[in-house]
Amino acid sequence: MSSAVSQPESPPGSCALAVVGGGIVGLAVARELIARNPRASVCVLERETDIATHQTGHNSGVIHSGLYYEPGSLKARLCVQGARELYEYCAQRAIANERCGKVIVATDARELARLDELERRGAANGVEGVRRIDAAGIEELEPHARGIAGLHSPGTGIVDFAAVARAYGEDIVEAGGAVATGCDVRAVTLARRSLRITHSRGTIEARHGVFCAGAWADRMAVAAGAEADPRIVPFRGAYLRLVPERRHLVRSLIYPVPDPSLPFLGAHLPKGIDGEVLIGPTALLAGARDAYRLATVRRRDLLETLAWPGTWRLLRRFWATGATELHHAALRSAFVRAAARYVPALEPRDVEPSFAGVRAQALWRDGRLVEDFVFSQTERALHVRNAPSPAATSSLAIARHVAEEVERAFGLRP
Ligand SMILES: Cc1cc2nc3c(=O)[nH]c(=O)nc-3n(C[C@H](O)[C@H](O)[C@H](O)COP(=O)(O)OP(=O)(O)OC[C@H]3O[C@@H](n4cnc5c(N)ncnc54)[C@H](O)[C@@H]3O)c2cc1C
Numbered sequence: 001m002s003s004a005v006s007q008p009e010s011p012p013g014s015c016a017l018a019v020v021g022g023g024i025v026g027l028a029v030a031r032e033l034i035a036r037n038p039r040a041s042v043c044v045l046e047r048e049t050d051i052a053t054h055q056t057g058h059n060s061g062v063i064h065s066g067l068y069y070e071p072g073s074l075k076a077r078l079c080v081q082g083a084r085e086l087y088e089y090c091a092q093r094a095i096a097n098e099r100c101g102k103v104i105v106a107t108d109a110r111e112l113a114r115l116d117e118l119e120r121r122g123a124a125n126g127v128e129g130v131r132r133i134d135a136a137g138i139e140e141l142e143p144h145a146r147g148i149a150g151l152h153s154p155g156t157g158i159v160d161f162a163a164v165a166r167a168y169g170e171d172i173v174e175a176g177g178a179v180a181t182g183c184d185v186r187a188v189t190l191a192r193r194s195l196r197i198t199h200s201r202g203t204i205e206a207r208h209g210v211f212c213a214g215a216w217a218d219r220m221a222v223a224a225g226a227e228a229d230p231r232i233v234p235f236r237g238a239y240l241r242l243v244p245e246r247r248h249l250v251r252s253l254i255y256p257v258p259d260p261s262l263p264f265l266g267a268h269l270p271k272g273i274d275g276e277v278l279i280g281p282t283a284l285l286a287g288a289r290d291a292y293r294l295a296t297v298r299r300r301d302l303l304e305t306l307a308w309p310g311t312w313r314l315l316r317r318f319w320a321t322g323a324t325e326l327h328h329a330a331l332r333s334a335f336v337r338a339a340a341r342y343v344p345a346l347e348p349r350d351v352e353p354s355f356a357g358v359r360a361q362a363l364w365r366d367g368r369l370v371e372d373f374v375f376s377q378t379e380r381a382l383h384v385r386n387a388p389s390p391a392a393t394s395s396l397a398i399a400r401h402v403a404e405e406v407e408r409a410f411g412l413r414p
Helices: 024-036 074-093 109-124 135-141 161-174 214-223 244-249 299-307 309-317 319-330 332-340 395-410
Strands: 014-020 042-045 102-106 131-134 149-153 157-159 178-180 185-190 195-199 202-211 231-242 253-256 351-363 374-378 381-386
Touching (some): 014 195, 024 042, 024 161, 024 202, 042 161, 074 157, 074 161, 102 109, 102 135, 131 135, 135 149, 161 178, 185 214, 202 395, 214 231, 214 381, 231 244, 231 299, 231 332, 309 351, 319 332, 351 381, 374 395
Parallel strands (some): 014 042, 102 253, 202 381
Antiparallel strands (some): 102 149, 131 149, 195 202, 231 351
């Protein structure tokens, strides 16, 4: 993935606002900060040699409408606002996207109560156009899908989030900010009037910092003096893709009814903006925070996951679900069978392996998954501690929320 963002020769030695993490959230935050404080120097520090290489570059590419989330939560509010703003932004910047709609399919009467709850949440969250459909309605929208009832969300869409992140990066540079890659932040110390951020290419003295480090968010927060709770526990999500001759089985986005306690589980079938149709992702506890390959295991990552009491409490609670996920990850045919519950024509020979992503899932010490977006504060710094899906969809709204928090916490005036 090559970036159109022109990099500074060397990262600046000081700035007013440093943003750590060049994923879609960090870039959106830096873009918003610079727009509100045009005279302040803003610098993004990214560890990799390019931006958008972690979660932002490895996901389903779905612009969520805001249907799933608990009314009143940050996810509900920022997703609905963020999706609207993202469509507008893509139109302004000519970024390919499609408001193709999504069908959620119930195949079993036991799922109907959950479908009711999703419909209620959609209405409470102000998601436009959501409607209940019957078996015939499902087939009208998705001729190869079968179910007893469904929900249609016409506002759901698709985009390449890495392309969106690169456009944010260009906006930052155009507005006079810096995006410095190859800067692995290793230490954060408090100086008298600044935050001293030591990275692999030097040190930057920043008046304030915003940390948007995705799967490494807990480490950065602890380095800056925050609590260890919640910890990031990585889950690897592998995708399959339909072979080109079978892509016609899916017109847009077909989803199962989510389990409210583990909403990110369940094989869905999203069409990509590049025309590919994916099946996935699986969800398997990973041996590294960058386990794009199954065999990647990092000692520190693994030890931190295993030493966290929340991991064991989660596993005790969801061991049966964990076993199913393991089965799906190990056996391609089992995963395809799970998707064939609502697209019966699907067969194992219709698929081939595709890419994997690693979900940065924050987990409380007591084993509860952190469901909502979480932000916290240390002296001179603000931390994005949990920004899983739909954070890519919500990035512009998250950025505004974070910028307002920065202004409130540090007394900055736009
Ligand atoms: C499998 C999967 C499917 C998903 N599907 C969707 C979807 O369809 N729609 C949706 O809205 N969301 C989806 N998401 C969620 C979405 O991808 C993430 O919420 C979003 O990309 C988070 O962005 P981020 O900037 O916080 O994290 P990242 O993109 O992970 O960026 C964090 C950055 O911080 C950098 N960093 C970390 N530590 C340091 C350090 N010490 N020094 C310098 N830099 C550092 C990293 O290198 C990285 O570039 C999905 C996620 C996954 C994993």
